[in-house]
Amino acid sequence: MSDGPSPRVVGESRSVNGAFGLLAWVVGLAYFFPVFWMVLNSFKSELDANASPKLFFHPTLDRYRDVTKSTTGLLSFGEAFTNSAVVVLVSTLIVLTLAIPAAYALAIRPVAKWRDVLFFFISTKFLPVVASVLPIWILAKNLNLLNTRMALIILYTGINLPLAVWMLRSFFREIPRELIEAAEIDGAGLKGQLTSIILPMAAPGIAATALLCVIFAWNEFFYAVQLNPVQGSTVPIWVTTNISTRGDFLAKLSAASVLACIPVVLAGWIAQKRMIRGLAMGAIK
Amino acid sequence: MNTTLGTRIAPRPLGLSESWRRRLPLLPALVFTILLTQVPFVMSIWYSLTDWKVVPPTPRQFVGLGNYGKLVSDHFFRQAAWTSIELTVVPVLGSILLGTAFALLLDRKFFGQGLVRTLLITPFLLMPVVVGLIWKNQMFHGLYGVINWVIEKLGGTPVEFISRYPTWAIAATLIWQWTPFMMLIILAGLQSQPGDVLEAAKVDGATPFGIFRQLTLGHLRPYMELGILLGTVYLIQVYDQVAVMTGGGPGSTNLPYFVFERSIGGGWDFGRASSYSIVVVIASIIIATVALRVLSGLLKGEEIA
Numbered sequence: 001m002s003d004g005p006s007p008r009v010v011g012e013s014r015s016v017n018g019a020f021g022l023l024a025w026v027v028g029l030a031y032f033f034p035v036f037w038m039v040l041n042s043f044k045s046e047l048d049a050n051a052s053p054k055l056f057f058h059p060t061l062d063r064y065r066d067v068t069k070s071t072t073g074l075l076s077f078g079e080a081f082t083n084s085a086v087v088v089l090v091s092t093l094i095v096l097t098l099a100i101p102a103a104y105a106l107a108i109r110p111v112a113k114w115r116d117v118l119f120f121f122i123s124t125k126f127l128p129v130v131a132s133v134l135p136i137w138i139l140a141k142n143l144n145l146l147n148t149r150m151a152l153i154i155l156y157t158g159i160n161l162p163l164a165v166w167m168l169r170s171f172f173r174e175i176p177r178e179l180i181e182a183a184e185i186d187g188a189g190l191k192g193q194l195t196s197i198i199l200p201m202a203a204p205g206i207a208a209t210a211l212l213c214v215i216f217a218w219n220e221f222f223y224a225v226q227l228n229p230v231q232g233s234t235v236p237i238w239v240t241t242n243i244s245t246r247g248d249f250l251a252k253l254s255a256a257s258v259l260a261c262i263p264v265v266l267a268g269w270i271a272q273k274r275m276i277r278g279l280a281m282g283a284i285k
Numbered sequence: 286m287n288t289t290l291g292t293r294i295a296p297r298p299l300g301l302s303e304s305w306r307r308r309l310p311l312l313p314a315l316v317f318t319i320l321l322t323q324v325p326f327v328m329s330i331w332y333s334l335t336d337w338k339v340v341p342p343t344p345r346q347f348v349g350l351g352n353y354g355k356l357v358s359d360h361f362f363r364q365a366a367w368t369s370i371e372l373t374v375v376p377v378l379g380s381i382l383l384g385t386a387f388a389l390l391l392d393r394k395f396f397g398q399g400l401v402r403t404l405l406i407t408p409f410l411l412m413p414v415v416v417g418l419i420w421k422n423q424m425f426h427g428l429y430g431v432i433n434w435v436i437e438k439l440g441g442t443p444v445e446f447i448s449r450y451p452t453w454a455i456a457a458t459l460i461w462q463w464t465p466f467m468m469l470i471i472l473a474g475l476q477s478q479p480g481d482v483l484e485a486a487k488v489d490g491a492t493p494f495g496i497f498r499q500l501t502l503g504h505l506r507p508y509m510e511l512g513i514l515l516g517t518v519y520l521i522q523v524y525d526q527v528a529v530m531t532g533g534g535p536g537s538t539n540l541p542y543f544v545f546e547r548s549i550g551g552g553w554d555f556g557r558a559s560s561y562s563i564v565v566v567i568a569s570i571i572i573a574t575v576a577l578r579v580l581s582g583l584l585k586g587e588e589i590a
Contacts, residue, residue: 117315134562
């Protein structure tokens with residue numbers, strides 16, 4: 001994002017730039033405030049959290065202990081995180097297994113009408129999930145898949161597959177044609193070309209794609225709550241179990257929220273440049 | 286079958302023509318996507334043409350467009366449709382404006398640029414459920430919310446935002462979460478701007494504002510369109526924030542939540558609920574048609590390159 005100095009700043013005075021920099025900092029900090037406050041609340045006692053906002057307090061890790069210890073009956077922290085991890089990782093692996101060959105067939109040795117196929121994939125993202133949730137619920141019920149991880153694995157694969165095909169195609173297009181042609185002359189088939197050239201060269205792009213799939217699947221709530229309200233529930237549902245109708249819960253809820261968001265936020269922070277490219281350019285190129 | 290596909294290349298030893306060899310790697314993904322998206326969609330259309338209550342179980346009856354006829358006079362449906370429009374238009378416009386402003390701020394060199402960008406994208410990485418819950422319970426809360434604390438400090442009276450202004454509270458939350466998405470798309474646009482043109486304009490004595498209005502804005506247009514259209518197709522489906530912030534109700538039940546309420550959420554009227562969801566699909570198709578036209582315009586450029 002910040003590659004090379006921008007030519008625009010030439011001729012503008014230092015103080016103007018300084019003022020804009022300061023403004024950017026103020027805006028950034030203000031925008032981040034709700035997240036900062038959530039983290040702060042997670043270290044408070046319920047008494048401190050449910051009071052007039054206070055910046056100084058006696059920090060404690062007790063809320064984290066409260067939310068991670070297994071509560072009887074309700075979905076436990078361990079169960080929810082295990083379910084989420086299994087569902088997210090397995091569905092992402094299936095997405096890549098299906099999307100990499102498909103992207104090859106759209107970018108490197110394109111099928112006839114590749115553009116129509118690409119549009120078909122992306123247009124399925126425009127189909128609202130409400131339009132399919134009832135038939136899916138009925139199908140899942142008839143196949144005894146309600147309240148199983150399998151149901152979510154299949155659905156999250158479906159959610160992420162079009163996006164992955166779309167993004168991977170744009171990354172694959174950037175691989176120099178000569179390399180692939182050379183491998184072809186050497187007699188490499190699809191598998192050989194993939195393992196010797198395409199996968200190593202597109203590895204950063206594949207990683208960015210996988211990361212986006214992980215983020216969307218980890219955060220998904222609608223299907224999870226519709227199909228797995230009883231068993232096989234994931235982290236977003238676990239977060240909502242920390243709301244109680246009796247007594248204060250803000251500090252506990254904040255601790256649960258921090259735990260639920262940390263994996264994706266950290267991954268997003270680390271990979272932000274690639275992700276930005278994937279999100280913005282992957283959609284455009 | 287192969288001959289009809291117009292390939293002139295002799296079949297390989299495997300017996301597959303060149304076009305099928307090209308198609309094969311695509312098929313698993315394509316079949317999976319069709320099975321998972323188109324089949325349920327067609328089933329939804331069929332359901333919407335029937336009178337079908339699951340609880341208590343009643344025999345399914347074909348009623349043609351009867352469910353759609355009832356939509357017109359259904360007060361609750363109209364209310365949900367209107368809420369859906371509000372909860373889509375307001376967040377999309379709010380986040381594109383704010384996102385453009387943020388992108389312009391970030392598109393300059395300054396100390397800690399990367400850090401500010403990290404702060405700004407964070408809301409987009411948060412779980413939507415968490416976003417809804419923290420805005421409800423720590424920002425908008427009537428007694429201990431941060432916003433009411435500020436209002437009180439300024440001498441105003443606290444407001445129960447969630448119960449008094451549910452639509453606006455949810456819309457504000459959505460703007461907060463979606464602004465980073467818009468910002469990233471606009472930022473990509475700003476950074477693809479050819480530097481020499483801007484330089485030439487500057488040499489010709491154009492003012493910074495003039496450059497922005499005449500050059501930058503024109504260059505950003507497709508990016509803004511893309512942001513608006515992608516934002517619209519995602520935001521029209523919002524469910525999570527509604528579910529955790531208000532759990533439905535006047536001014537916050539949008540169409541996706543309404544479909545849920547009338548079916549698996551307790552209504553169990555699958556026939557009519559399906560007709561609501563088809564209306565959402567039709568609205569989305571209209572938006573998506575425009576979206577795809579914009580995307581295809583952007584893809585055309587690729588072929589020349």
